[in-house]
Amino acid sequence: MSGQAIEFRREVPVRHEVDVCVVGGGAAGVAAAAAASRAGASVFLGEATGCFGGLGTAGLVPAFCGVGNGVSVLGGPFCNEILKAMDIPPGAESREFSYIDAEKLKRVYDEIVVESGCICSLEVRLAAVVAESGRVEAALFTECGDESLFAVKASVFIDATGNGDLAAWAGADFAIGNACGVVMPSTLCSSWSGIDWQAYDRKGTPLFDLLTKAMDDGVFSLKDWHHSGMFPVGRGIAGGNFGHIYNLRADKTDSRTSGWLDIRKRIGEFKYFYRNYVPGFQRAELVATAAMMGIRECRRITGDYILTLDDFRKKARFDDEIGVFAYSVDIHPLDDTKAEFERFQREFYTNLRYKAGECYGVPYRVLIPSRLKNVLTAGRCVSTDQPMEASIRVMPGCYLTGYAAGTAAALAPGGDVRQVAAEEIRRVMNAAR
Numbered sequence: 155m156s157g158q159a160i161e162f163r164r165e166v167p168v169r170h171e172v173d174v175c176v177v178g179g180g181a182a183g184v185a186a187a188a189a190a191s192r193a194g195a196s197v198f199l200g201e202a203t204g205c206f207g208g209l210g211t212a213g214l215v216p217a218f219c220g221v222g223n224g225v226s227v228l229g230g231p232f233c234n235e236i237l238k239a240m241d242i243p244p245g246a247e248s249r250e251f252s253y254i255d256a257e258k259l260k261r262v263y264d265e266i267v268v269e270s271g272c273i274c275s276l277e278v279r280l281a282a283v284v285a286e287s288g289r290v291e292a293a294l295f296t297e298c299g300d301e302s303l304f305a306v307k308a309s310v311f312i313d314a315t316g317n318g319d320l321a322a323w324a325g326a327d328f329a330i331g332n333a334c335g336v337v338m339p340s341t342l343c344s345s346w347s348g349i350d351w352q353a354y355d356r357k358g359t360p361l362f363d364l365l366t367k368a369m370d371d372g373v374f375s376l377k378d379w380h381h382s383g384m385f386p387v388g389r390g391i392a393g394g395n396f397g398h399i400y401n402l403r404a405d406k407t408d409s410r411t412s413g414w415l416d417i418r419k420r421i422g423e424f425k426y427f428y429r430n431y432v433p434g435f436q437r438a439e440l441v442a443t444a445a446m447m448g449i450r451e452c453r454r455i456t457g458d459y460i461l462t463l464d465d466f467r468k469k470a471r472f473d474d475e476i477g478v479f480a481y482s483v484d485i486h487p488l489d490d491t492k493a494e495f496e497r498f499q500r501e502f503y504t505n506l507r508y509k510a511g512e513c514y515g516v517p518y519r520v521l522i523p524s525r526l527k528n529v530l531t532a533g534r535c536v537s538t539d540q541p542m543e544a545s546i547r548v549m550p551g552c553y554l555t556g557y558a559a560g561t562a563a564a565l566a567p568g569g570d571v572r573q574v575a576a577e578e579i580r581r582v583m584n585a586a587r
């Protein structure tokens with residue numbers, strides 16, 4: 155830090171004035187924009203990258219999980235819509251992974267956004283928020299176009315940035331990480347070709363033993379015990395979900411930068427591992443690493459209610475719930491010790507996993523930042539403690555909170571999000587296709 159500051163003033167054109175402004179076009183943002191438009195609101199959706207879908211597309215996350223609790227699909231109507239559009243076969247209420255063709259998912263989101271009739275802009279990034287006394291007046295976006303900065307005014311703003319940028323910049327309280335501020339690790343997902351899926355038996359291959367052997371052989375510069383693996387996202391193609399970057403702080407540029415540099419260096423070790431230790435991967439080629447860092451956790455915006463681990467244990471239900479969810483508490487190991495990996499295994503597979511048919515309620519209040527009047531959150535940044543973020547952050551959970559936020563925003567009288575009855579949100583959501 156140089157310690158200096160400069161003052162920067164200029165007039166910024168108001169390019170759109172709408173009922174609802176959704177910032178971030180990931181799973182939650184697309185769901186929110188579609189819901190608000192379908193409920194009759196005028197909507198602007200601004201997304202920083204060149205595609206919708208966030209981590210599920212630009213981030214190359216290779217699978218949906220947490221789709222159901224073994225009995226029902228739990229991500230609300232939008233989850234059903236996406237599964238259908240993706241041709242994911244019946245049985246999606248299962249707790250297995252459903253694999254993602256990222257290019258297909260991009261097109262599915264494009265069509266939903268366009269068909270919803272909302273105004274959308276790609277490659278625009280929220281740069282600042284104009285807010286006073288808890289009310290957001292305008293969102294300022296950067297663009298590559300001539301004006302470089304433009305504003306959007308709205309009655310309600312939805313923060314679907316994943317990291318909680320809009321709400322935090324508008325003055326909301328937030329928490330990051332566990333009691334010591336340690337966040338779940340990030341992972342840069344990747345795309346691979348040349349896989350012989352016939353020769354690879356995902357359930358039968360002793361991947362953990364092979365990984366341990368490779369660690370003992372000195373293949374890896376870091377002991378990373380938790381390895382989600384390669385997922386069959388196409389013929390001969392794999393989506394890679396492995397390589398943890400510990401305590402990457404997504405709200406800090408230096409931390410993000412060193413995370414990118416570190417993981418790109420380490421990915422060659424995984425290539426060596428797969429080619430030399432894992433059946434079916436002898437001819438594997440790394441096609442690409444994702445254009446978006448796989449951030450599992452950043453700011454959790456403090457809302458009118460904070461969903462906690464205690465709620466998970468009690469299978470809490472709420473009068474104002476917008477739906478139910480059931481995915482296990484999936485706090486990836488917070489460091490590279492074996493003890494942390496064993497803690498993760500105990501929790502994820504046994505202690506913090508529901509039996510078939512069980513669920514917890516998601517109250518509307520977790521979408522309402524407690525210090526703000528006309529803002530809702532959706533997706534990863536809703537109001538939870540770390541364990542519950544580790545459950546609700548998966549894509550079906552983001553569809554649920556996103557669709558509810560969009561519906562509520564469209565219903566909010568004069569932009570007052572606290573005047574919307576959860577019963578009404580549920581009624582509109584249940585009537586959705």
Ligand SMILES: Cc1cc2nc3c(=O)[nH]c(=O)nc-3n(C[C@H](O)[C@H](O)[C@H](O)COP(=O)(O)OP(=O)(O)OC[C@H]3O[C@@H](n4cnc5c(N)ncnc54)[C@H](O)[C@@H]3O)c2cc1C
Binds near residue numbers: 200278340342449
């Ligand atoms: C490595 C990894 C593996 C995972 N595996 C699974 C899995 O197997 N199954 C599953 O269901 N889930 C999985 N998840 C979780 C899931 O993918 C994400 O939590 C979920 O996609 C988050 O959705 P979101 O819409 O809240 O945020 P994001 O997907 O992060 O989307 C946020 C969007 O907002 C945009 N944005 C951010 N800031 C700004 C800004 N300032 N201005 C404008 N736009 C902005 C971003 O470009 C992005 O498109 C995984 C996550 C990771 C990281």
